[in-house]
Amino acid sequence: MPSVTFDHVTKRFGDVVIVEDFNLEVADGELLVLVGGSGSGKSTLLRMVAGLESVTSGTIRIDDRDITHLAPRERDVAMVFQDYALYPHLTVRDNLSLGLKLRKVPKPEIARRVAWAAGMLGLEALLDRKPKQLSGGQRQRVAMGRAMVREPLVFLFDEPLSNLDAGLRAQMRIEIGGLQRRLNTTTIYVTHDQVEAMTLGDRIVVLANGTIQQVGRPIELYRDPVNRFVAGFIGSPPMNFIEGRLDRNGGAAFVADGVRVELGGEREPVPVAAPVTLGIRPEDISLVAAGMATSPVSGTVVLVERLGGTSHVHLDVGPNRLMAAVSQEQLPAVGERIEVYVPSARVHLFDAGGKCRTARP
Amino acid sequence: MSKFIRAILYVGLALAALTFIYPFLWMASSTLKPPGEVGSLALIPDRATLDNYRIMWGRAPFGRALLNSVLVASTVTIAVLIFGSITAYAMARLTFPGKRALNAATMAVLLVPGQLTLIPLYTLIVQLGWIDTYAALIVPYLFNATAILMLRQFFLQIPQSLIDSARMDGMGELRILFTIFWPLARPALAIVAIFTFMGSWNEVLWPLLVVRDQHIMTLPQLLTVFALGGGAGTLGVSLAAAMVLVVPVVAAYMFLQRYFIESMAGAGVKG
Numbered sequence: 045m046p047s048v049t050f051d052h053v054t055k056r057f058g059d060v061v062i063v064e065d066f067n068l069e070v071a072d073g074e075l076l077v078l079v080g081g082s083g084s085g086k087s088t089l090l091r092m093v094a095g096l097e098s099v100t101s102g103t104i105r106i107d108d109r110d111i112t113h114l115a116p117r118e119r120d121v122a123m124v125f126q127d128y129a130l131y132p133h134l135t136v137r138d139n140l141s142l143g144l145k146l147r148k149v150p151k152p153e154i155a156r157r158v159a160w161a162a163g164m165l166g167l168e169a170l171l172d173r174k175p176k177q178l179s180g181g182q183r184q185r186v187a188m189g190r191a192m193v194r195e196p197l198v199f200l201f202d203e204p205l206s207n208l209d210a211g212l213r214a215q216m217r218i219e220i221g222g223l224q225r226r227l228n229t230t231t232i233y234v235t236h237d238q239v240e241a242m243t244l245g246d247r248i249v250v251l252a253n254g255t256i257q258q259v260g261r262p263i264e265l266y267r268d269p270v271n272r273f274v275a276g277f278i279g280s281p282p283m284n285f286i287e288g289r290l291d292r293n294g295g296a297a298f299v300a301d302g303v304r305v306e307l308g309g310e311r312e313p314v315p316v317a318a319p320v321t322l323g324i325r326p327e328d329i330s331l332v333a334a335g336m337a338t339s340p341v342s343g344t345v346v347l348v349e350r351l352g353g354t355s356h357v358h359l360d361v362g363p364n365r366l367m368a369a370v371s372q373e374q375l376p377a378v379g380e381r382i383e384v385y386v387p388s389a390r391v392h393l394f395d396a397g398g399k400c401r402t403a404r405p
Numbered sequence: 406m407s408k409f410i411r412a413i414l415y416v417g418l419a420l421a422a423l424t425f426i427y428p429f430l431w432m433a434s435s436t437l438k439p440p441g442e443v444g445s446l447a448l449i450p451d452r453a454t455l456d457n458y459r460i461m462w463g464r465a466p467f468g469r470a471l472l473n474s475v476l477v478a479s480t481v482t483i484a485v486l487i488f489g490s491i492t493a494y495a496m497a498r499l500t501f502p503g504k505r506a507l508n509a510a511t512m513a514v515l516l517v518p519g520q521l522t523l524i525p526l527y528t529l530i531v532q533l534g535w536i537d538t539y540a541a542l543i544v545p546y547l548f549n550a551t552a553i554l555m556l557r558q559f560f561l562q563i564p565q566s567l568i569d570s571a572r573m574d575g576m577g578e579l580r581i582l583f584t585i586f587w588p589l590a591r592p593a594l595a596i597v598a599i600f601t602f603m604g605s606w607n608e609v610l611w612p613l614l615v616v617r618d619q620h621i622m623t624l625p626q627l628l629t630v631f632a633l634g635g636g637a638g639t640l641g642v643s644l645a646a647a648m649v650l651v652v653p654v655v656a657a658y659m660f661l662q663r664y665f666i667e668s669m670a671g672a673g674v675k676g
Binding site: 096117190 | 564566567569572574576585588
């Protein structure tokens with residue numbers, strides 16, 4: 045099983061820097077997710093591995109083989125595209141086998157691999173259909189099958205689920221995850237959807253403006269985001285942020301209009317009175333019965349969303365809007381003034397540059 | 406809409422259709438009429454005869470001219486499709502230095518009327534020693550700016566991911582063009598084919614300049630020489646020759662017309 049190494053990879057279009065000095069090693073059999081907003085450079089990175097985009101400087105290696113300047117067909121990688129990119133005039137069978145025919149794979153071997161992939165993906169009954177006779181999920185499976193039959197060293201997925209509706213997306217996400225584990229093929233998966241990133245990735249790379257913000261296992265990124273961008277990007281619903289400052293009178297505390305959170309434990313020092321942003325995840329906030337608050341954060345309920353299992357309570361705290369995700373049955377009414385508990389152990393503090401000052405090493 | 410109004414509408418449309426088709430039907434039927442009947446407006450000849458065709462065939466090498474026309478028009482059409490789509494593919498989907506200039510130059514060619522280039526082109530053909538050869542009829546038409554621009558426009562609409570995917574499957578650019586783009590571009594190719602074929606088939610002016618040998622002449626040229634030169638003698642014979650000229654074009658159109666409606670580009674990507 046091969047690894048993929050990015051060594052000081054940079055991509056520029058004229059003066060515009062798309063990817064800046066990117067260094068990373070994708071381990072054998074790993075599913076690595078590249079996640080970021082549009083323009084973060086994630087698709088460009090994937091296309092550079094595929095050979096569809098040139099590399100301005102740096103090298104990309106698969107194992108010890110430098111593939112930076114090879115043609116796409118010489119790299120032994122297979123890609124699944126966002127719009128599936130099936131050949132419209134060919135049947136499913138021909139779509140699956142074309143890449144093998146071009147590589148002069150013997151006919152019986154092609155038939156064996158097509159049957160294998162079709163069996164794994166449940167495509168047996170569809171082999172003689174054309175792409176336009178298939179549903180979105182079926183087309184997605186054919187696109188995956190086309191990558192599988194090649195038996196490549198590396199799979200590349202470019203936002204493969206973004207054209208599917210929500211239900212199908214969840215189902216296909218599970219299928220892709222299961223398939224990757226069974227095949228154990230090194231995979232790079234690009235998405236803008238943090239739920240896909242969290243559920244699929246062995247590791248996640250969060251990208252912004254062509255640079256790595258953080259690399260780590262999903263739970264590490266969730267628990268210990270290194271900066272405000274990662275904190276806001278990973279986690280659903282997103283983290284709450286409150287602008288304020290530190291107060292050292294009577295123990296370190298974060299203060300903002302209508303908010304005071306006592307900070308216990310060791311904290312990397314932020315100069316007192318410098319602007320600080322507090323981050324707290326909605327699921328870490330709990331509602332407190334009136335008058336029992338130990339942490340004086342109180343606000344007015346502006347919206348209650350009942351999702352069934354959990355509910356989202358939105359409240360105005362001074363000029364800030366907070367959201368708490370709670371699972372209790374008894375919920376406050378809109379307009380009610382309530383108090384919430386913000387546990388100091390779950391608080392993230394970010395300095396003016398967005399860097400997290402509470403990250404555990 | 407009431408049935409009455411609808412009926413009137415259809416009668417009107419039928420009359421309009423008849424106005425268009427009558428001259429053609431009249432021409433077709435007149436080729437079968439003996440000389441005394443040709444002047445009549447009736448569509449069914451009283452005494453049908455093939456004499457007009459027989460006389461025409463005997464007086465000038467029309468059979469040979471028909472073959473010449475088929476040879477010239479099909480060679481030109483095939484060349485325009487192949488060279489045109491190769492150029493259009495490069496202009497639409499590849500990046501290379503001078504691409505914008507090439508686009509602009511192709512566009513500029515459309516602005517120059519064909520008649521302007523007749524004289525220089527003629528001089529060139531004379532110097533090449535190509536007078537009275539097929540090369541004179543074919544070579545100047547092998548590339549066509551209109552065809553290139555039409556195909557380029559169509560090729561621009563084909564999703565980039567199909568090209569990416571084909572490249573990863575191991576295809577080179579020519580293979581992508583002929584095995585992926587051609588099947589998807591059938592409507593555009595058919596339109597280009599029929600316009601090119603008709604343009605070449607109906608060309609009279611250029612052959613008149615470069616061909617004097619009756620055996621190299623194309624059908625419309627021979628027909629023009631024949632009818633204007635008084636070789637036909639009677640109107641029926643002239644019409645018979647015109648009929649021979651029209652039939653292949655109509656046949657080609659009927660063969661290709663289904664592609665005009667057929668459009669399948671993009672069916673394999675998200676839908």
